[in-house]
Amino acid sequence: MTDAPGIDAVFDLDGLLTEDELDWQRRVRAFTQERIVPVIEDDWERAYFRRELVKELGDLGVLGMHLTGYGCAGAGAVAYGVACLELEAGDSGWRTLVSVQGSLAMSAIHKHGSEEQKQRWLPGMAAGDLLGCFALTEPQGGSDPAAMRTVARRDGDQWVLDGAKRWIGLASLADVAVVWARVDDPSGAYGEGAKAVRGFLVPTSTPGFTATPIEPKRSMRASVQCDIALDGVRLPADAILPGASGLSGPFACLNEARYGIVWGAMGAARSSIEVAIERSATREVFGRPIGANQLTQAKLADMVVEYEKGVLLALHLGRLKERGAITPAQISVGKLNSVREALKIAHEARSILGGDGITGAFPVMRHAANLESVRTYEGTDEIHQLVIGRTLTGLDAF
Numbered sequence: 001m002t003d004a005p006g007i008d009a010v011f012d013l014d015g016l017l018t019e020d021e022l023d024w025q026r027r028v029r030a031f032t033q034e035r036i037v038p039v040i041e042d043d044w045e046r047a048y049f050r051r052e053l054v055k056e057l058g059d060l061g062v063l064g065m066h067l068t069g070y071g072c073a074g075a076g077a078v079a080y081g082v083a084c085l086e087l088e089a090g091d092s093g094w095r096t097l098v099s100v101q102g103s104l105a106m107s108a109i110h111k112h113g114s115e116e117q118k119q120r121w122l123p124g125m126a127a128g129d130l131l132g133c134f135a136l137t138e139p140q141g142g143s144d145p146a147a148m149r150t151v152a153r154r155d156g157d158q159w160v161l162d163g164a165k166r167w168i169g170l171a172s173l174a175d176v177a178v179v180w181a182r183v184d185d186p187s188g189a190y191g192e193g194a195k196a197v198r199g200f201l202v203p204t205s206t207p208g209f210t211a212t213p214i215e216p217k218r219s220m221r222a223s224v225q226c227d228i229a230l231d232g233v234r235l236p237a238d239a240i241l242p243g244a245s246g247l248s249g250p251f252a253c254l255n256e257a258r259y260g261i262v263w264g265a266m267g268a269a270r271s272s273i274e275v276a277i278e279r280s281a282t283r284e285v286f287g288r289p290i291g292a293n294q295l296t297q298a299k300l301a302d303m304v305v306e307y308e309k310g311v312l313l314a315l316h317l318g319r320l321k322e323r324g325a326i327t328p329a330q331i332s333v334g335k336l337n338s339v340r341e342a343l344k345i346a347h348e349a350r351s352i353l354g355g356d357g358i359t360g361a362f363p364v365m366r367h368a369a370n371l372e373s374v375r376t377y378e379g380t381d382e383i384h385q386l387v388i389g390r391t392l393t394g395l396d397a398f
Helices: 005-010 019-046 052-060 077-090 092-112 115-127 248-282 294-322 328-358 364-376 381-393
Strands: 132-135 151-155 158-169 176-184 197-203 209-213 225-236
Touching (some): 019 052, 019 092, 052 092, 052 115, 077 248, 077 294, 092 115, 092 132, 092 158, 092 248, 092 364, 132 158, 158 176, 176 225, 197 248, 248 328, 328 364, 328 381
Parallel strands (some): 132 176, 151 176
Antiparallel strands (some): 158 225, 176 197, 209 225
16 A cells, blocks of 8 residues: 555654654565565465565564664664554564564563573574574463463473473474473572473474464464474573563563554554545445545544554553653553554444455455454453553452
């Protein structure tokens, strides 16, 4: 899609961004329009992941762009946000890749890793030469990481990992997996309690590590999500992330990814609005464009209002994040709102497109299907409602 002057006429986002943020937005938008949009409908239909774009995203600088050092761009939170918005305007799968690589796997190493671990992995990941994945969710319930069953035990000078993970993005393509496990350690030497949660860096070539893509999928079809089996995976003693003990370790990374979703979902919403505006001017019913009817204009107006509110909330959260003042509850407000409203916008756009809206000639059904996954991962609506509710009442309802 080209720029939508209708949206620009009522929302001057550019006027709220710095020159550096605008530069990131323009470059990522150009990449998305040139390299993703022309092929995404076919890729999504064929469930094809276009691996060669990973290196191009590295060259663009967006992999781990919010991190500093080790080949990372050191961009601000808002710059990262607008990059996520532009990528998800192309497809949620490509924003997901940037989130998994940068906000989850790279952030885990950057936040919690040793200097040796950072030097070994981060430069190659920033460049797109190496891929990472973040293995937290387990088959029995992704919303309850405290019930984790994957276990790491010491055997001499090695760690041995056993367990299973599910819905792990990029796992079958990754070079390294950040695996979270409960340490079987009655002495408590590796964290508080005998079953402290710790992170481990697992090269995916390690014997006993198996990643199997989940198929078939009706969402995120141009992306890769996997089951992981860990069967006696042996690692050296220094495979553990020294800076993370307990669930606060993975949760710090999840909040990075959730923040990206706050912006990204608005990209899918914008794409849906753009095609709805364009179609409203060209599709004629009863002798005139449907955009000349009051009901259609009301739909478009409501869609743009929710889009503008969502982006302004994302921008507010970005400025808070840049000041170091953002809280998990604020991120939950953003994630809950952005994805919920983006789905409503995609559904409304489909109604304006009529029957043609279910075809691959328009992106709205693809966006809606993808957003169902985005709504579930990194915390369901219900989880974020409980996070917000706990903050409001001081009472834990989990």
